[in-house]
Amino acid sequence: MPITYTSGEQIEVYRFSMPVTVGVPFLALFLQSFVPRIFPGFAIYFDLPLLVTIFFAMARRNPISGLFTGAAIGLAQDMLGPYPIGIYGIAKTVVGYLASSLGAKLDVENAGARFLVTLGFYLVHAAVYFTVARGMVNLTLHWSWKYGILAGLANAVLGVGLYFVLDKFKQRT
Amino acid sequence: MESVLGRYRNLTILVGVLFLQALGLAVQVKRGAEAGNTRLIRIWAVDTITPFERALVWAQNGTGDLWHSYFFLRGVRAENRQLKEQIERMRLEQVRLSEDAEQAHRLQQLLAFKEQVIVKTVPAQVIGSSGTDLSRSIYIDKGSNGGIKPDMAVITAGGIVGKVWVAYPSTSLVLLINDQTSGVGVMLEKSRLQGVLKGTPDGAVNLERVMSDEKVEPGEAVLSSGGDQIFPKGMPVGTVTKVGPGREMFLKIEVKPAADLSRLEEVLVVTEKQERNAVVQSTGRVRAADILAARLPSVPDKPAAPAPAAGTTAGEATATAAGQVAKVGTKPQTPGASSGGPGSTSAARGVPGAGQPATGEVLKKVVQKTASGGSAANGGSGNAAGSTPASLPAKPAAARPKPATADSTPQPAASADNPH
Numbered sequence: 001m002p003i004t005y006t007s008g009e010q011i012e013v014y015r016f017s018m019p020v021t022v023g024v025p026f027l028a029l030f031l032q033s034f035v036p037r038i039f040p041g042f043a044i045y046f047d048l049p050l051l052v053t054i055f056f057a058m059a060r061r062n063p064i065s066g067l068f069t070g071a072a073i074g075l076a077q078d079m080l081g082p083y084p085i086g087i088y089g090i091a092k093t094v095v096g097y098l099a100s101s102l103g104a105k106l107d108v109e110n111a112g113a114r115f116l117v118t119l120g121f122y123l124v125h126a127a128v129y130f131t132v133a134r135g136m137v138n139l140t141l142h143w144s145w146k147y148g149i150l151a152g153l154a155n156a157v158l159g160v161g162l163y164f165v166l167d168k169f170k171q172r173t
Numbered sequence: 174m175e176s177v178l179g180r181y182r183n184l185t186i187l188v189g190v191l192f193l194q195a196l197g198l199a200v201q202v203k204r205g206a207e208a209g210n211t212r213l214i215r216i217w218a219v220d221t222i223t224p225f226e227r228a229l230v231w232a233q234n235g236t237g238d239l240w241h242s243y244f245f246l247r248g249v250r251a252e253n254r255q256l257k258e259q260i261e262r263m264r265l266e267q268v269r270l271s272e273d274a275e276q277a278h279r280l281q282q283l284l285a286f287k288e289q290v291i292v293k294t295v296p297a298q299v300i301g302s303s304g305t306d307l308s309r310s311i312y313i314d315k316g317s318n319g320g321i322k323p324d325m326a327v328i329t330a331g332g333i334v335g336k337v338w339v340a341y342p343s344t345s346l347v348l349l350i351n352d353q354t355s356g357v358g359v360m361l362e363k364s365r366l367q368g369v370l371k372g373t374p375d376g377a378v379n380l381e382r383v384m385s386d387e388k389v390e391p392g393e394a395v396l397s398s399g400g401d402q403i404f405p406k407g408m409p410v411g412t413v414t415k416v417g418p419g420r421e422m423f424l425k426i427e428v429k430p431a432a433d434l435s436r437l438e439e440v441l442v443v444t445e446k447q448e449r450n451a452v453v454q455s456t457g458r459v460r461a462a463d464i465l466a467a468r469l470p471s472v473p474d475k476p477a478a479p480a481p482a483a484g485t486t487a488g489e490a491t492a493t494a495a496g497q498v499a500k501v502g503t504k505p506q507t508p509g510a511s512s513g514g515p516g517s518t519s520a521a522r523g524v525p526g527a528g529q530p531a532t533g534e535v536l537k538k539v540v541q542k543t544a545s546g547g548s549a550a551n552g553g554s555g556n557a558a559g560s561t562p563a564s565l566p567a568k569p570a571a572a573r574p575k576p577a578t579a580d581s582t583p584q585p586a587a588s589a590d591n592p593h
Binding site: 026029030032033034036037040041043044045047063064067068071075076077079080081082083084085086087088089090093094097101129132133136137138139140141142151 | 182183186187190191194195197198199201202212214215217218219221222225226229230299300301302303304305306307308310311312338339346348352353354373374375376435436
């Protein structure tokens, strides 16, 4: 599972059709909202919109595209919740930017690399969310490494499977 | 400058986008999270997602109904649903009635006491959640078109669930009681201690604002107090599971919600409450002194003396006491005392003249006899004792048994002999 450093020429940049660009994030948001009705623990450990953000950002390898994808998905996620809009927006903007920047420099096509990258970005996302929610919105949150790593591992496992499915929608530029 | 921006173009855009979002967030926080201040953008987002959820739930239920109604057990499903609804209504009614019974004594002492009654509820189906691990909220399939408004209580037969946070046209966002921003006015069933129920970031529920010198036992039921003006008083909220020292002078009390908040399917939204005067049992007039006595600490009653006195009624005991006064003393000095029954009334009323002929010793006997004989009835001991202070050596009021009763003014309705 090595993360190999590759030159820009070696890394392929992908694009996606409009239905996939719109439909996949929408489906992720829908499932994130609906699945907890059947499996209550789902929302506690899994963040499908985050996984989709990471996938699109890493595949496109364009930081601007990545940050806007993250911002759009994050803001949409905020709109479905009771808290002020922008907490998830900021967190996913940062993740989208970092994921696309990383994707432009590293080959993260194999499962092992994706697992580690997803775990890392989950923690980054949680840290930014925690900071914004506490610092700006004054929500009472408690940081838990145990929970963060458990949820990160769960998302990483789910992410590896999800990326494998979403790879089918990639189009070479 | 341009070259710097061009060189760090990506970073500049990132900072710009983050700045805009932070600005928007700051504006929202500054305005405050008003439930009625629904932003159009939220409505769009919710209206985009919830129709699919509603369709999926409908399909899920339709498939289930088809199977259960026509292939599995025809008709039983519908009947079961009706019975469940009936049970829900009856449980609500039962809760209200049992709570009413608890309150009956207190209500008698309060004039024009108001109680809240659930008049109308709207059943709704849970179609989704906010989908985030930090906010505990659900979407239901009824909105402002169905008469739902923000801050309406959402309940199940098990207990309270939450309140309507935002009412969209066809759906509503319900903030659950275990969300960290929610707060419910509650009280403990036995001790009647009041506090605030708050959610925690990890989805647990704590009872706050209960002083550390209070005694709270695990297992005690928690009910809504009605103080938040959202949930009707007396609704089941949960059960105390753990009690420990908390911050500052307060206890840390963990509560298990009565309703299963993680598996909600159908809920009731309380769309109409009514405030009406409580029906007070007419058990006679109540003296201000009795109300005071109920609130003040008192010394426990002496154990009842054996034999005849134990069975006497209040009136008999008072009459006996008064009879002894008349017998031992020379002659009734008051017109009332000279006429048999009414004489007891004068003693009971504590008229100074009635006790004047008797010695302190005799009156002590009277008090003892009355206390033992009339202890079965509140009025008996109270009346006789009420006559003693005029002649007995003065005692501090707090040291007397039943202080308020002993110091009381005439009691009108307790004695059978009493013409009033």
